[in-house]
Amino acid sequence: MTTAIASLSNRSQNTELSNSLTNSFLTYLRTHGYAERTLYKKKSVIASFLRWTMEKQFAVNELNESHLSAFLDRLAQRQETRIKFEISVLRPFLKHIGAEREAQNPPILIKTSNADNINRLYIEYLRKERGLAENSILVYSPLINDFITELVKQNGSAFINSLDAKIIQKFLLNRIRNRSSEYARLLATALRSFLRFLYLYQKTTIDLSPSVPMVRQRDKERVHGSFSPEEVEHVLSTIDLSIPRGRRDQAILLLLARLGLRAGEVVSLELDDILWRSGEIIVRGKGHVQDRLPLLSDIGESLAQYLNQDRGTTLSRKVFLRMLAPRIGLAGPGAVGHIVRYAVDRAGLRFPSRGAAHFFRHSLATRMICHGASIAEISEILRHRSQNSTLIYAKVDFETLRGVARPWPGKGGN
Numbered sequence: 001m002t003t004a005i006a007s008l009s010n011r012s013q014n015t016e017l018s019n020s021l022t023n024s025f026l027t028y029l030r031t032h033g034y035a036e037r038t039l040y041k042k043k044s045v046i047a048s049f050l051r052w053t054m055e056k057q058f059a060v061n062e063l064n065e066s067h068l069s070a071f072l073d074r075l076a077q078r079q080e081t082r083i084k085f086e087i088s089v090l091r092p093f094l095k096h097i098g099a100e101r102e103a104q105n106p107p108i109l110i111k112t113s114n115a116d117n118i119n120r121l122y123i124e125y126l127r128k129e130r131g132l133a134e135n136s137i138l139v140y141s142p143l144i145n146d147f148i149t150e151l152v153k154q155n156g157s158a159f160i161n162s163l164d165a166k167i168i169q170k171f172l173l174n175r176i177r178n179r180s181s182e183y184a185r186l187l188a189t190a191l192r193s194f195l196r197f198l199y200l201y202q203k204t205t206i207d208l209s210p211s212v213p214m215v216r217q218r219d220k221e222r223v224h225g226s227f228s229p230e231e232v233e234h235v236l237s238t239i240d241l242s243i244p245r246g247r248r249d250q251a252i253l254l255l256l257a258r259l260g261l262r263a264g265e266v267v268s269l270e271l272d273d274i275l276w277r278s279g280e281i282i283v284r285g286k287g288h289v290q291d292r293l294p295l296l297s298d299i300g301e302s303l304a305q306y307l308n309q310d311r312g313t314t315l316s317r318k319v320f321l322r323m324l325a326p327r328i329g330l331a332g333p334g335a336v337g338h339i340v341r342y343a344v345d346r347a348g349l350r351f352p353s354r355g356a357a358h359f360f361r362h363s364l365a366t367r368m369i370c371h372g373a374s375i376a377e378i379s380e381i382l383r384h385r386s387q388n389s390t391l392i393y394a395k396v397d398f399e400t401l402r403g404v405a406r407p408w409p410g411k412g413g414n
C-alpha cells in the first residue's frame with residue numbers, strides 16, 4: 001500500500017514538472033517569434049514524448065539524448081520527415097530541461113590546475129583588455145593551449161618558471177615545420193601576445209615576447225579583386241524589394257557598399273546605434289572601439305523601410321534578425337557572407353568564395369583611391385588602426401593604375 005502511494009506521488013510530481021517545463025519552453029519559443037500554429041505542432045510532439053517517458057517510468061528532469069533515441073526508435077517504418085521534425089523539437093526541449101536543471105542545482109566548482117587558470121586568464125585578457133573579437137580568440141586560444149600543454153608535459157606545474165628564449169624558439173620551429181607561412185605567422189603572433197600577457201600579469205620577471213622570431217611574409221604578393229561601381233549598383237538593383245528578405249538584405253548590402261562595414265559590425269548593430277535625429281550610425285568595431293559614421297540618405301530610407309514593415313516585434317535589440325523563428329539576431333558574420341553570395345549570384349556576377357562581405361569593403365577602398373583619395377583618408381573611412389592594412393585593401397590592379405598614371409616626362413613619353 002505504501003509503495004503504491006509513493007508511486008502515485010512520484011507520478012503526480014512527474015506530471016506537474018512535465019507541464020511546468022512544457023509551458024516554460026513554449027513561452028521561451030513564443031518570445032522568439034514562433035507562430036502559434038508552429039507552437040501547437042511542437043507542443044503535440046512534446047506531449048507525445050512525455051507520455052512515453054511516463055509509461056517507461058523515466059524521471060522528467062533526468063531525460064537526455066539516449067531517451068530521445070529510444071523514443072525515435074519506438075516505431076518501425078516511420079516517415080523520415082516526421083523523425084526530423086521530432087528531433088528539431090525535442091533536442092531544444094532537452095537543452096531547456098538541462099538549463100532548468102542547472103539553474104536548480106548549480107554545478108560544484110572543481111579546483112582547476114595552474115595551467116587551466118593561466119589559459120582562462122589569458123582568454124579574459126584578450127577579450128577584456130585587448131578587445132579581440134570572439135573569432136580572433138578562437139584562433140589564438142587553441143595555439144596557446146597547445147603551447148601550455150607542451151610546457152606542462154616537459155616541466156610540470158612549474159612550467160612558467162622554466163620559460164626562456166631557447167624553449168620558445170624550439171617550440172615555434174617544431175610546430176611550423178611543413179606548415180604554411182600563414183600558420184607560422186599566426187603562431188608567432190599568438191606566442192608574442194601570450195608572453196606579453198605573462199609579463200603584464202607578473203607571471204614572468206622579464207618580457208619574453210621579443211624572443212619570438214619574426215616570420216617572413218611576402219607583403220602585397222597578390223592583387224585583391226573588387227567590383228566596379230557599376231557592378232555594385234547592379235547587385236543592389238537586382239534585389240527583390242517586394243519581399244521582406246529583400247528589404248532586409250538591401251539595408252545590409254548598402255551598409256557594406258556605402259560605408260564599408262565589416263560583416264561582424266553589421267551583425268552587432270543594435271537599434272540604439274541608429275541616431276535618426278543627428279543622422280549617424282554608431283559602429284562597434286574591433287577592440288570595442290565605437291565610431292560614428294554618417295547615416296546616408298539611401299541607407300536611412302532602406303533601414304526605415306525594413307524596420308517599419310518587416311522586422312516585427314521581438315525582445316532582441318539587434319537591427320537585423322533572422323527571417324524564420326527564432327526571431328533573434330543573425331548567427332554571425334557568416335550569415336552576412338551568405339546574404340552577399342546570394343545577392344551576387346542573383347546579379348550574375350562572380351567573386352572569390354572567401355571574404356564575401358569584405359569584397360564590398362575592398363570595392364569601396366578601390367573606388368576611393370581611383371578618385372584620388374589619399375591613403376590616410378581611406379584609412380579613416382575604413383577605420384583601420386594601421387595604414388599598412390589600408391595599403392592592402394586599397395590595392396588596385398595594373399589596368400586601373402594605367403588609367404590614372406600620368407605620362408612619363410620627356411619626349412616620347414606615354
